[in-house]
Amino acid sequence: MNKQANLYDDIYDKKNIGKKKSRGASLDKRKARAGYVFVLPFIISFIIIYLPIIIDSITYSFNEIKIIPGGGYYLEFVGLQNYQEAFFEDPHFVQTLTSGIQQLIFDIPAIVIFSLFMAVLLNQKMIGRAAFRAIFFIPVILSTGIVESIDSQNNAFMNYMNSEDAIETGASTGGVTQIISAVDFENLFENMKVGTELVDYVINLINNIYNIINRSGVQMLIFLAGLQSISPAIYESCEIDGASAWETFWKITLPMVSPMILVNTVYTVIDSFTSESNSVMTYIQSVYTQNDVLSGAMSWVYFLLVILIIGIVAGVLGTFVFYQKRD
Amino acid sequence: MNAQQAPKVTKETKNKIRVDFERTPLLQRIKAKYLSLNFLTNVVWAVFRFVLLIGIAYVILYPFFSKISGSFMSMDDFVDVTVKLIPKYPTLDTYAQIITKNGYFSALFNTLILSVLCGLVQTFICCIIGYGLAKFKFKGSKLIFALVILTMVVPHKTLQLSMFMHFKYFDILGIFNFLGGGVFEGFKILNFSSINLLNSYWPLALLSLGGLAFKNGLYIFMMRQFFRGVPDELEESAYIDGSGVFRTFIQIILPLSIPMMITIFLFSFSWQWTDNFYSTVFFTGTGIKLLPSIVKIPKGLDTVYAGQQLYESAIRNTCGLLIIAPLVVVYLFCQRYLIQGIERSGIVG
Numbered sequence: 001m002n003k004q005a006n007l008y009d010d011i012y013d014k015k016n017i018g019k020k021k022s023r024g025a026s027l028d029k030r031k032a033r034a035g036y037v038f039v040l041p042f043i044i045s046f047i048i049i050y051l052p053i054i055i056d057s058i059t060y061s062f063n064e065i066k067i068i069p070g071g072g073y074y075l076e077f078v079g080l081q082n083y084q085e086a087f088f089e090d091p092h093f094v095q096t097l098t099s100g101i102q103q104l105i106f107d108i109p110a111i112v113i114f115s116l117f118m119a120v121l122l123n124q125k126m127i128g129r130a131a132f133r134a135i136f137f138i139p140v141i142l143s144t145g146i147v148e149s150i151d152s153q154n155n156a157f158m159n160y161m162n163s164e165d166a167i168e169t170g171a172s173t174g175g176v177t178q179i180i181s182a183v184d185f186e187n188l189f190e191n192m193k194v195g196t197e198l199v200d201y202v203i204n205l206i207n208n209i210y211n212i213i214n215r216s217g218v219q220m221l222i223f224l225a226g227l228q229s230i231s232p233a234i235y236e237s238c239e240i241d242g243a244s245a246w247e248t249f250w251k252i253t254l255p256m257v258s259p260m261i262l263v264n265t266v267y268t269v270i271d272s273f274t275s276e277s278n279s280v281m282t283y284i285q286s287v288y289t290q291n292d293v294l295s296g297a298m299s300w301v302y303f304l305l306v307i308l309i310i311g312i313v314a315g316v317l318g319t320f321v322f323y324q325k326r327d
Numbered sequence: 328m329n330a331q332q333a334p335k336v337t338k339e340t341k342n343k344i345r346v347d348f349e350r351t352p353l354l355q356r357i358k359a360k361y362l363s364l365n366f367l368t369n370v371v372w373a374v375f376r377f378v379l380l381i382g383i384a385y386v387i388l389y390p391f392f393s394k395i396s397g398s399f400m401s402m403d404d405f406v407d408v409t410v411k412l413i414p415k416y417p418t419l420d421t422y423a424q425i426i427t428k429n430g431y432f433s434a435l436f437n438t439l440i441l442s443v444l445c446g447l448v449q450t451f452i453c454c455i456i457g458y459g460l461a462k463f464k465f466k467g468s469k470l471i472f473a474l475v476i477l478t479m480v481v482p483h484k485t486l487q488l489s490m491f492m493h494f495k496y497f498d499i500l501g502i503f504n505f506l507g508g509g510v511f512e513g514f515k516i517l518n519f520s521s522i523n524l525l526n527s528y529w530p531l532a533l534l535s536l537g538g539l540a541f542k543n544g545l546y547i548f549m550m551r552q553f554f555r556g557v558p559d560e561l562e563e564s565a566y567i568d569g570s571g572v573f574r575t576f577i578q579i580i581l582p583l584s585i586p587m588m589i590t591i592f593l594f595s596f597s598w599q600w601t602d603n604f605y606s607t608v609f610f611t612g613t614g615i616k617l618l619p620s621i622v623k624i625p626k627g628l629d630t631v632y633a634g635q636q637l638y639e640s641a642i643r644n645t646c647g648l649l650i651i652a653p654l655v656v657v658y659l660f661c662q663r664y665l666i667q668g669i670e671r672s673g674i675v676g
Contacts, residue, residue, distance in 0.1 A: 027566075031463055034572040038459025039471055041452055042547075045537020046474060049493070054481070056489035118383070121376055134662050135384045138391075141593070141658050142651050145601030146619050150647045151390075154640040210386055221665065267545075274482035281484060288487065299485040307480070 061297040082297035092283065093298060100280035101305060104272060107212070108313075110205050111268050112261060115216035119223035120253065140217030148214075152282070215272060219264045226260035227253070255322040262317045266310055273306045398422065398645035405634030405641070421628065421645045428625035430616055431649060438600060438618045439653075441528055446596035448535040449543055450588050456538050457550025458576060462562070472551070479544025484604065491608050494530040495523055530609045531599075541598055541605065546591045553587045554580070589664045597654050622646040 036043075061083070064076045086093050122133055143151075205212065230253065238248045272278060280302055288295040335347040351359075360366065393412065401418040404410045425431055460472050483490065524530050534540040538547060557580065565575040603619040610617055623646075624639055632638075 028464075031572065032465035035459050035463025035465040035468065037573075038455050038463065038576075039468075041536060042456045042471065042475065042538045045533070045539055046478075049533065049537055050478060050539050053486050053489045053493050056492060057486045060488055060492075121380065124376070126373065126376065130663075132380050132384060135387055137662060137665055138387060138658070140665075141597045142601070142654060144598060146603045146622065146650055147601060147647045149603055150622060150643050154643060209383075210390070213383060213387055270480055270482070274484055281482075284484070293488070296485075296488050299482075299487075303481065303485050310480070 057296060058300065060293055061300050064293055082294050083301065085294055086298045086301060090287075090294070090298075096280050096283045097302065097305070100278060100283075100302075101309070103279065104269070104306075104309070106201065106204070107208075107215075107272060108265060108268050110208075110212055111216045111219060111272070112264050114212055115219035115264065116223050116257065116261070118216070119220050119227055120249070122220070123224060123227045136220060137217055139214040140221070143214050215268075218271070219268060222264055222267070223257060223260055226257045230256045258321045259323060262314065262321050265313055265317060269306060269310050269313065273302070394641075394644040394648055397641040398648055400641060402630070402632065402634065402638055405637045406632070421642055422649070424625040424627045425621065425642070425646055425649060428627060429621040429623060429646070431621055434616045434618045434621050435653070437615050441531065441617065442596050442599040444528065445531055445535045445540060445599045446592050448532065449538070449540055449546065449595040450592045452536060452538045453543055453546040453550050453591060454581075454584060454588055457547050458554050458580065460547070461551045461554035462559075475538075475544050475547050477544075478539055479542070479548070483541065487604075487608055490530075491525075494609060495525050497524045497529075524609075526610055526615060528615070531605055540595075541602060542594070546595065549591065550584075550587065553584060557583060586664055589661060593657070593661045593665060597657065600654055601651065618650050621649070 062077065062079060064078050064082075118136065122129065122136065234252055234256075235248065238252060243251065274281065284295050284298050284302065287298060334349070337345045337347070339345050350356075396412045396414060398421055399417045399419070400410070400414040401416040401420065403416050404414045407415060409415075456475070460468060460475070524533075531540060535543075561579060561583075562575050565579050566572075570578070600618070606617040606619045610620075622643055624642055628638075628642060
């Protein structure tokens with residue numbers, strides 16, 4: 001359709017070659033101008049505010065800031081010293097970074113799969129669906145920002161105390177700190193000949209369920225929207241052909257929401273590496289109060305690593321994504 | 328089963344006929360419906376699903392219940408081992424202390440102003456930018472969209488320091504500095520004459536005006552996807568009727584996108600409300616107090632005893648509850664728009 005439109009444009013242009021342009025610009029040009037007006041706020045503020053901030057942030061990480069007592073500041077170029085300090089001198093940075101990224105890589109599949117599963121459940125017709133939906137999206141609105149930081153403050157203390165009765169007095173936040181103990185689970189899996197890594201992973205997941213639920217709200221919303229956009233006619237024809245629900249899920253639902261899986265995975269990575277509960281961010285934050293330039297350098301290192309992860313994930317998932325052809 | 332007999336047709340009146348089908352007896356029908364494997368699996372699945380959903384809903388709601396119960400507990404309850412969830416000596420002291428000593432209402436009022444301001448501005452700006460990106464083809468539109476995605480991807484925490492500096496020594500491309508006669512000396516800038524915008528609503532207002540504030544990239548993306556789903560014919564017919572681009576936008580497109588805008592407003596309002604990153608970076612303590620500043624132990628409750636740590640975390644939780652209380656009301660009224668809006672956005676693209 002696009003090609004056709006271009007063709008018409010070409011013909012229109014050729015017709016116009018001979019004529020003098022009597023009335024200002026063509027509709028397309030005027031529309032293009034209007035388009036600029038619409039995005040103007042973004043362009044202006046990007047140039048005035050965002051670009052300097054980004055550039056400053058990068059320059060700061062190569063400099064040291066000296067505040068002039070009377071007001072103002074100046075920079076002293078120190079080259080890669082901040083990065084060197086982050087990697088070689090700071091005792092905790094590399095360690096926190098590797099464990100944080102490991103945690104990130106483990107969490108992402110869990111969050112994406114969980115939110116897809118919940119979205120499929122919440123999409124089915126049943127009693128109290130509206131109520132369940134309302135409850136499931138509570139964390140999106142309420143458990144962010146301040147509440148999250150209060151939680152992590154209290155959790156730090158709880159881990160330190162590690163007392164059982166603390167949970168019941170309402171002081172603990174996670175509420176469900178330990179749903180199952182590792183021993184129960186190992187007993188269950190003993191005969192199944194699966195590696196201990198997998199067992200540990202699953203135990204971690206189940207004990208982290210509160211965290212995972214809290215972080216999968218927006219993803220659930222996006223999946224739900226994706227599921228709702230699948231035409232019921234496809235499901236109907238599947239039913240007529242005698243496909244079971246299980247087959248329908250793998251053959252229809254999953255390919256149809258696969259673009260959403262990509263979007264959600266990228267969103268999850270972005271969301272979880274900026275979140276309050278992230279150990280690396282917390283560490284960088286704690287460094288910020290002592291040495292702001294160093295924390296800047298650290299966060300750029302972290303950011304680049306995460307961009308790398310996003311690139312790899314998007315590249316790998318991109319090959320599996322199925323796009324329904326639309327006219 | 329015997330072959331279906333032809334239905335009996337009787338003529339009742341001139342224009343009315345009556346058709347009698349031979350129906351299977353009720354008992355057989357019930358048997359066929361309820362004694363099949365299909366029905367059994369459906370029931371088992373429904374029960375399983377219900378239990379699972381209840382369980383997860385419990386996991387989500389339990390912390391809130393436990394926080395609420397903790398907020399009514401008095402000091403003695405925290406050392407009493409027999410107290411579980413229901414306080415023995417219920418008290419409103421925690422609430423009273425936080426509200427009176429921590430300046431709850433002034434913080435609430437300030438945050439309300441800020442959140443409404445940011446919410447409205449962000450909603451409108453993201454709507455405009457999303458519309459521009461979705462419906463107009465112009466040079467560099469793809470680049471601008473990529474930049475929008477970039478602002479979404481770069482976490483604002485990475486830019487914390489430079490954002491702080493930028494708004495502390497606010498200056499537009501060195502114009503103020505030039506006018507004020509700032510003196511450069513190599514890399515050092517002396518005599519800095521710029522405006523300190525910290526501790527005011529300006530930094531966030533400016534960021535919102537440019538669509539650069541918290542998660543605005545996501546809002547712009549959602550808006551763009553929504554507008555791409557709006558048929559072009561709608562605007563074309565308006566153009567043919569002689570309406571200009573802007574009039575079309577205001578009179579035809581904006582009314583259409585109200586549900587979507589409510590979704591965006593809900594997001595931006597509540598995320599600004601509970602935000603504690605910007606409010607700590609841009610509000611350094613003096614001047615305007617926002618809600619994050621009330622999260623502290625009031626002086627009247629600051630005592631040393633065995634359950635002190637527990638007590639203090641319960642107090643912090645109470646602060647959290649007080650902060651989100653107004654949001655709960657907003658959520659109750661607006662939550663249905665949340666799903667509707669996202670559905671209509673066709674974020675699926």
